[in-house]
Amino acid sequence: MQRAIAQSTLEELIEALADAEHKRWSHWQRYLHSKCERQTDGSLLIPADLAARWQRQMDTDYSNLSEAERKSDRDQVRLYLPIVLDALNVVADDPPVESQRDK
Template sequence: MTMGTNSTEHRLEAGIDRLAELEHERWAHWQRYMHSKGKRTPDGSLVLPANLVARWDAQIATAYRDLTSDEKESDREQVRRYLPTVAAILDGKTDDHSAPSEFTKD
């Protein structure tokens, strides 16, 4: 099957770098948050509070369907930040950076 220039697959492929940019911003936002919760040691290591590590370990081990309502809403909030970019890509606006990044906001 040959992809036409207007196909959804082609548009999504053309938008990969914009989505990767958003993913990096999301990751960097999370890392800033995590680092803000830790204590930097003299050797540069970061020590996180045990209660947060336990909470995050539990969330990692939990399937989405089993998360609390608040945890699910937090995940939905993250996805909503991608939607304007996905919509722009599907509309053929792969270079459209008009939708502000929500990942840099706290």
């Protein structure tokens, strides 16, 4: 049985998820920038080994990633899960495991 969701509730959910996404993206950008070499013109040079690793990850289906890489993706999803559960008015029996990044 499907339930209708009020437009205002949907917009609140979008805003909450957009806030979480911006925090995730900002964290990634800080990490990325910290690994790059700043050029005299202000641009950033990604080291070849990292560029190759990230390219391989982009080109790999989730199911074919290493366990460590899949765990990293699951950790990212855990950041969104409380927002989704709250929107569904659902409480998890066991709260999601806190990711290392949140500590």
